[in-house]
Amino acid sequence: MPLTFLLRLLPGLLLAASVRAEPPMEELPLWELGFGTGVLYTPDYPSSSERSTRAIALPYVVYRGDVLRVGDGQAARAVAAESSRFELSMSFDAAFDARSDRNERREGMPDLDFLFEVGPQLRLKLGRYEFEDNSYGELDLALQARAVFSTDFRGIDHQGYVAEPMLRYRHWGLLWPQLETSASLRPIWADRQLHDFFYGVAPEFATADRPAYEASEGYFGAQLSLFARWNFTDRFQVFGGTQIISHQGAANRHSPLFEKDYTVNFGGGFIWSVFDSKRTVQRPRGQ
Secondary structure, three states, X not given: OOOHHHHHHHHHXXXXXXXXXXXXXXXXXXXXXXXEEEEEEEEOOOOXXXXXXXXXXXXXXXXXXXXXXXXXXXXXXXXXXXXXXXXXEEEEEEEOXXXXXXXXXXXXXXXXXXXXXXXXXEEEEEEEEEOOOOOEEEXXXXXXXXXXXXXXXXXXXXEEEEEOOEEEEEEEOOOOOOEEEEEEEEEEEEOHHHHHHHHOEOHHHOOOOOOOEOOXXXXXXXXXXXXXXXXXOOOEEEEEEEEEEEOOOOOOOOOOOOOOOEEEEEEEEEEEEEEEOOOEEEXXXXX
């Protein structure tokens, strides 16, 4: 099923569903260990017309603690307070680096280092839905603000701040019991420092085709994400997704490094959970 079909289907699904106060509970291992691999095809940096393919293989780690939670469809977060209607936590995110000697627009400029983000997140649980086919859905709004840091693994530099509220719908069992799908929309704003990290051109790096440019703060763009995961077994899953990113109206569209109003990311891979704990915890589905 094409992932774009999910967005067209959501309004009808929500109207046909019955709302329930609490999500179904699952008995899950406290921790899981395994490995996963994936392939990503992405622009070198936001709005870049040049793209890179990356293949990665990493350990797969899930921890479902009362406070610290890692993996399980999310990156990582430290939960400070939680109820049936909201969750307050510290959340984390990361992004790949980019080599300037492999990008025509950035040739001769410093590389873009790996980025990681950390900051508070308030997740509001807007609705939970149960359907006649026994599938289940959840709608939430996450209010996120993070500090951004870059690293070349020899040092760490602060690169500014980002705010990115996210509206997300997740569905378990759409058409098939093994299928989990999600769609999210995330507008992004950043301060001048982070914009300058991507779009600024210092005078010493200016050329005839790349004039000096000082970035300004403001709107960065909007990201539509579509994701699907097929659970072959409790231990083996395959996944795929796409992100459509619009930079229409972005604050630094006049930078010589800004190229495209729209970019698309693609990714896919698999996860294999090899070991898990004998101790189990009860968690709402998807938490």
